[in-house]
Amino acid sequence: MSSPAPIPSDADLVTQCLRGDGDAFDALVRRHYRTAYSVALGVLVHQHDAEEVCQDSFVKALERLDDCRDPDRFVPWLMTIVRNRALSYRSYRKVRETSELVPEIAEARDSPFRDVAQAELADRLTAALATLSEVQRQVVLMHDLDGWSHKEIAEELEMTEVRSRQHLFVARKALRERLGGSLFREYTRND
Amino acid sequence: MTDDNPMDLSALDPTQPPAAFARRVANVRHAAQGALWQRRQAATRAVSRVPASPLGLVARWRLPLMAAMLLVMLASLATLRALSGESGSTADSVSVGDDIADALGVSGSVGAALTGESMSTVALMGRFDQ
Numbered sequence: 001m002s003s004p005a006p007i008p009s010d011a012d013l014v015t016q017c018l019r020g021d022g023d024a025f026d027a028l029v030r031r032h033y034r035t036a037y038s039v040a041l042g043v044l045v046h047q048h049d050a051e052e053v054c055q056d057s058f059v060k061a062l063e064r065l066d067d068c069r070d071p072d073r074f075v076p077w078l079m080t081i082v083r084n085r086a087l088s089y090r091s092y093r094k095v096r097e098t099s100e101l102v103p104e105i106a107e108a109r110d111s112p113f114r115d116v117a118q119a120e121l122a123d124r125l126t127a128a129l130a131t132l133s134e135v136q137r138q139v140v141l142m143h144d145l146d147g148w149s150h151k152e153i154a155e156e157l158e159m160t161e162v163r164s165r166q167h168l169f170v171a172r173k174a175l176r177e178r179l180g181g182s183l184f185r186e187y188t189r190n191d
Numbered sequence: 192m193t194d195d196n197p198m199d200l201s202a203l204d205p206t207q208p209p210a211a212f213a214r215r216v217a218n219v220r221h222a223a224q225g226a227l228w229q230r231r232q233a234a235t236r237a238v239s240r241v242p243a244s245p246l247g248l249v250a251r252w253r254l255p256l257m258a259a260m261l262l263v264m265l266a267s268l269a270t271l272r273a274l275s276g277e278s279g280s281t282a283d284s285v286s287v288g289d290d291i292a293d294a295l296g297v298s299g300s301v302g303a304a305l306t307g308e309s310m311s312t313v314a315l316m317g318r319f320d321q
Contacts, residue, residue: 017230018230018234019230019231019234020227020228020229020230020231020232020233020234021227022220022223022227025220025223025227026216026220029216029219029220030206030212030216033205033206033212033215033216033219034204034205034206037205041203047203051205051215054205054215054219055215055218055219055222056222058219058222058223059219059222059223059226062223062226062227062230063226065230118202121202122202122203125200125202125203126203140198140200141200141203143197144197144198144199144200145200145201145203145204172196172198175198176198
């Protein structure tokens with residue numbers, strides 16, 4: 001019985017992408033989409049906007065892949081692109097329309113792949129996330145949605161681990177107060 | 192200040208359900224088609240520029256090398272013609288041949304032969320015998 005093929009590293013996939021390998025690009029997207037989405041959603045709040053920025057950021061990253069000098073650190077490089085594009089997108093939205101940063105409740109339901117209950121849950125979550133500060137939102141999304149450690153969050157957001165823990169604590173407390181107890185469940189994984 | 196109970200944010204997970212995530216990935220791939228094509232083209236051009244062997248390297252330089260050789264040949268011909276124009280009259284070469292013959296102690300015809308006049312080897316050897 002042959003052993004399974006080794007999982008290619010980010011650096012391997014980046015090298016293949018530089019040659020125009022579409023499958024390697026797909027693999028990078030699948031591997032890091034949730035991370036990119038967490039960062040974009042932390043900035044933009046709107047799910048639809050976050051998805052749009054994610055897609056745009058991956059394409060832009062492919063176009064600029066020669067600038068990624070250390071392919072082993074592809075993720076921080078990609079996250080910089082995502083954050084910058086999310087900030088640009090937010091500025092563009094502010095100029096284009098003067099609506100406040102409260103997510104449109106109907107937008108999550110636009111997806112035919114979400115059932116109604118999940119869509120309503122997502123709407124309530126995004127509405128609650130919109131009440132947090134941007135840094136609290138980013139910390140709670142990176143930690144609780146994408147599973148980053150405080151050390152990784154501290155490096156990415158350029159803060160101390162203690163500060164990251166404080167932001168998470170405040171964010172969770174605010175979300176619980178806003179949402180009530182029905183949405184919470186304790187994960188079995190260790191934190 | 193710690194809170195060890197993570198929020199359940201799975202409703203926001205863009206990778207769920209799998210069918211929706213597959214569609215998102217396909218959308219990104221579709222949007223990236225142009226950039227991927229450009230990268231494939233650039234990679235193909237780069238490969239065609241790299242010679243596969245030393246012979247390939249030589250073949251790659253064949254045309255420029257031949258052009259350079261042609262230039263050298265033309266320059267050499269021009270130089271030779273210019274030098275032959277300055278080399279003087281036949282009388283001078285005869286005089287030089289006589290000087291050589293005197294120096295070697297042979298007849299003047301051998302000296303002339305040594306300075307460039309055509310003469311068969313047998314004839315030349317015969318003159319040396321004299």
